[in-house]
Amino acid sequence: MWLVRPAQPGDLKAILELAGGVGPRMSSTLPRKDEALAEKIEQSVRAFEGSQDPDETLRFLFVLEDTDTGAVRGVAGIDSRAGHGQPFYNYRQDALIHASHELGVSRRVDVLYPSHALTDHTLLCAFTIDPELRGTDAFELLSRARMMFIASHRHLFTDQIVVEIQGVQTDTGEVPFWDSLGRHFFNMDFETADQYSGALSKTFIAELMPPNPIYVTLLSPEAQAALGQAHEKTRPTYELLQREGFSAGAYLDIFDAGPVLEARTDHLKTIVSSLAGTLHGNPSEDGEPCLISGGGQGKFRCTVTSMAETLTRDIKVPVKTWHCLGLDSGEQVRVSPL
Amino acid sequence: MLVIRPLQENDLEALYAMAQSAGKGLTTLPADRDLLRRKIRHARETFDQRCAPEAGLHLFALEDTELEQCVGISGIQARVGLDEVFYNYRLSVTVNASRELGVHVRTPTLHLSNDMTDTSEICSLLLSDSHRGGGNGLLLSRCRFMFLDHFRKHFSEKVFAEMRGVSDKEGRSPLWDALGRQFFDMDFTEADVLSGLGNKSFIAELMPKFPIYLPMLPDEARAVIGRVHDNTAPALKMLQAEGFNFNGMVDIFDGGPVVEAFIHNVRTVRDSADRIVMIRSKPYVPEQGRQEEVMVCNGSFRNFRVTTVPADCVSIDTISLSASVAKALEVEAGDRVRLAPLKDTGQNPINHYRNTNHVGRSSRA
Numbered sequence A: 001m002w003l004v005r006p007a008q009p010g011d012l013k014a015i016l017e018l019a020g021g022v023g024p025r026m027s028s029t030l031p032r033k034d035e036a037l038a039e040k041i042e043q044s045v046r047a048f049e050g051s052q053d054p055d056e057t058l059r060f061l062f063v064l065e066d067t068d069t070g071a072v073r074g075v076a077g078i079d080s081r082a083g084h085g086q087p088f089y090n091y092r093q094d095a096l097i098h099a100s101h102e103l104g105v106s107r108r109v110d111v112l113y114p115s116h117a118l119t120d121h122t123l124l125c126a127f128t129i130d131p132e133l134r135g136t137d138a139f140e141l142l143s144r145a146r147m148m149f150i151a152s153h154r155h156l157f158t159d160q161i162v163v164e165i166q167g168v169q170t171d172t173g174e175v176p177f178w179d180s181l182g183r184h185f186f187n188m189d190f191e192t193a194d195q196y197s198g199a200l201s202k203t204f205i206a207e208l209m210p211p212n213p214i215y216v217t218l219l220s221p222e223a224q225a226a227l228g229q230a231h232e233k234t235r236p237t238y239e240l241l242q243r244e245g246f247s248a249g250a251y252l253d254i255f256d257a258g259p260v261l262e263a264r265t266d267h268l269k270t271i272v273s274s275l276a277g278t279l280h281g282n283p284s285e286d287g288e289p290c291l292i293s294g295g296g297q298g299k300f301r302c303t304v305t306s307m308a309e310t311l312t313r314d315i316k317v318p319v320k321t322w323h324c325l326g327l328d329s330g331e332q333v334r335v336s337p338l
Numbered sequence B: 001m002l003v004i005r006p007l008q009e010n011d012l013e014a015l016y017a018m019a020q021s022a023g024k025g026l027t028t029l030p031a032d033r034d035l036l037r038r039k040i041r042h043a044r045e046t047f048d049q050r051c052a053p054e055a056g057l058h059l060f061a062l063e064d065t066e067l068e069q070c071v072g073i074s075g076i077q078a079r080v081g082l083d084e085v086f087y088n089y090r091l092s093v094t095v096n097a098s099r100e101l102g103v104h105v106r107t108p109t110l111h112l113s114n115d116m117t118d119t120s121e122i123c124s125l126l127l128s129d130s131h132r133g134g135g136n137g138l139l140l141s142r143c144r145f146m147f148l149d150h151f152r153k154h155f156s157e158k159v160f161a162e163m164r165g166v167s168d169k170e171g172r173s174p175l176w177d178a179l180g181r182q183f184f185d186m187d188f189t190e191a192d193v194l195s196g197l198g199n200k201s202f203i204a205e206l207m208p209k210f211p212i213y214l215p216m217l218p219d220e221a222r223a224v225i226g227r228v229h230d231n232t233a234p235a236l237k238m239l240q241a242e243g244f245n246f247n248g249m250v251d252i253f254d255g256g257p258v259v260e261a262f263i264h265n266v267r268t269v270r271d272s273a274d275r276i277v278m279i280r281s282k283p284y285v286p287e288q289g290r291q292e293e294v295m296v297c298n299g300s301f302r303n304f305r306v307t308t309v310p311a312d313c314v315s316i317d318t319i320s321l322s323a324s325v326a327k328a329l330e331v332e333a334g335d336r337v338r339l340a341p342l343k344d345t346g347q348n349p350i351n352h353y354r355n356t357n358h359v360g361r362s363s364r365a
Helices: A009-021 A034-049 A137-152 A176-180 A182-186 A190-199 A202-206 A221-226 A232-244 A269-273 A319-325 B009-022 B033-047 B136-150 B174-183 B188-204 B219-223 B230-241 B323-329 B349-364
Strands: A002-006 A059-066 A071-079 A090-100 A105-115 A122-129 A160-164 A247-252 A259-264 A275-281 A288-294 A301-307 A314-317 A332-337 B002-006 B057-064 B069-077 B088-098 B103-113 B120-127 B158-162 B245-250 B257-262 B273-280 B293-297 B306-310 B318-322 B336-341
Touching: A002 A034, A002 A137, A009 A034, A009 A059, A009 A071, A009 A122, A034 A059, A059 A137, A071 A137, A122 A137, A137 A232, A137 A269, A137 A288, A137 A301, A137 A332, A176 A182, A176 A190, A176 A221, A182 A190, A182 B103, A190 A202, A232 A259, A232 A269, A269 A332, A275 A319, A288 A319, A301 A314, A301 A319, B002 B033, B002 B136, B009 B033, B009 B069, B009 B120, B033 B057, B033 B188, B057 B136, B069 B136, B120 B136, B136 B230, B136 B293, B136 B306, B136 B336, B174 B188, B174 B219, B230 B257, B273 B323, B293 B323, B306 B323, B318 B323, B336 B349
Parallel strands: A122 A160, A275 A314, B120 B158, B273 B318
Antiparallel strands: A002 A059, A002 A301, A059 A071, A071 A122, A090 A105, A090 A247, A160 A259, A247 A259, A275 A332, A288 A301, A288 A332, B002 B057, B002 B306, B057 B069, B069 B120, B088 B103, B088 B245, B158 B257, B245 B257, B273 B336, B293 B306, B293 B336
16 A cells, blocks of 8 residues: 655655656755755654744655555655745746836836745645656655645644746756856856755755846746746646646746746645544445545554545545554544545 | 137037938937037027036037038036936946855846936037048047036036947947847837937836846847947047046946046146236247147136147247137137147147246247
8 A cells, every 4th residue: 555654764765766866856855965864854753743843844754655565655745834944035927017108118028036925835845756656646645645734734834835846957957047047146057056955955045046136038038938837747746736726826946947836725625625534444445535644743644545435424444544544443534535 | 720619509500410421329419400409509508507507518619710610519418317317237246155155156247327327428529521630539529628627616526428339330239139129129220319319218217127147148248348339449549548437337228338537637637737828919930840739728618719729839827829819719818728738649748848948948038
């Protein structure tokens, strides 16, 4: 069975392999260095244990485990507050009308404004999955398990939720938007800057970017074409998030101009459609497929199961699902249709 | 004789003819009769002190007294940017540095600025083709520094000139194509003409307000920022010899440089000296060899006059002028006039004369 659970220090090696296998990615926020990743897992462990400080950013990291083999095949995260105490940088694509009554002319000018507006919004991040699993139930489980977690721990998260989608990158690793903008200020290619971003922080790099607005018309044609465009391989993620209720707004990633998707937390499909109830057994494997989660903040588990139809709040699922969740009959769980 | 005097109403046709033959590139004097007429009226009001000193537009004509015709023009705008907004780009540097990343990158950046506001500008120099050479261009240009020096309280301490930037034979400006045009769908020449007709600040208001990072512009555009048009190179050289320097500002359309100097530091001003007029009755007999020319001006605001005389007319505290020159300058015997060398010969003929006078006066007498 597929299981999503909190990341543990023992997952370090597996996560490192996953992060290394997906190529350069500035904003995946998954470091590719042992120490940095170990620190990130530690942060997550602390977050799941429950912080004493209500203002502290909780950075949850989940892994997708194949319970049959014990292999970790994917990882996904939630930052309760984007930027975690530092500014969270984006470009906001906006327009100015350059017009003159006297000359009888008017022209729309697109401008990218550096923005911190999304700072402190809850951020979905670090979504990385074994490419073989893209588009499968496991893929959906890994992504939506986070929404199940949010539904059960709503007080930890903000009303707005955002997620950054990887922008356009060529097969040879060039990022047109970076080459037309960021590169001038760093004298380094995207790959190098990306490594620094992982090792230090994205904010650290972002603060070296020009603080002034950028005129879109002065970008290269390739960079202009890449504005707000998602990388081809993120299409399944993008579509899944759209079904979930996310949509692209005016915000772009400052390095690759990938879109930033936004949603109201309480309008997310998983959260609206999820149902809390009491765990019960079901002798057969028939029923509707759904996500099921339980176990509270520290022992959170989420998996895919079949659920027998009921008219009450009793949630009847096969006993193997109990085992997978580490729960017994009568305990509180949450379900949402797959 | 060639005399500088304030521009007058009857100079209109001569001015129109000169503006027409100058063609593109002289945005402050387009060949437009109504506009030129307005400029002349403005200049008259300025010299008659019928307008506020800061609103003044001082236009000088170079008159050929034999032809009784205006053959050149030059001007001083007392203050720029007071009734409209005066824009330049300031060429500055943005540094991105991080010790951790080993990054230290300098990015040349253009910032839109109004820094020249309330500063005096020298402008509108135009010389008829028939009178080129012989120092006439120098006279037209440098007479302005004598005026600025005489009437300093009418002007700012600093004076500047906008130099024409690079454009090709078809009138295409690489900077305009890369920048202005992206924001304002118009050819450079058209924008230039509109500028001359007094719409420059309207156009400027359509230009980008946020800083422009030069690495984002194409190479051709970057290469012309702060560079002058080939035709303007001699004018730039002349102003540099006067002590003008590039001040980091460039034209927002074509990237031409702005050069500036403090009036008290301008060479013509530093090298100038006062003398008392003596009227000579005998005809002037030039000394042997080539003579330096010296500019002589009266001290009249309303009827400012400048002409040139040979340097050997100057003695230690007087200058001998023929009756006709004195008449042209509107001075009489005993009046005080101011002199300055016309050409940059490395030594000041006035001071030179003064120095030699101390030892050689008796031999010349």
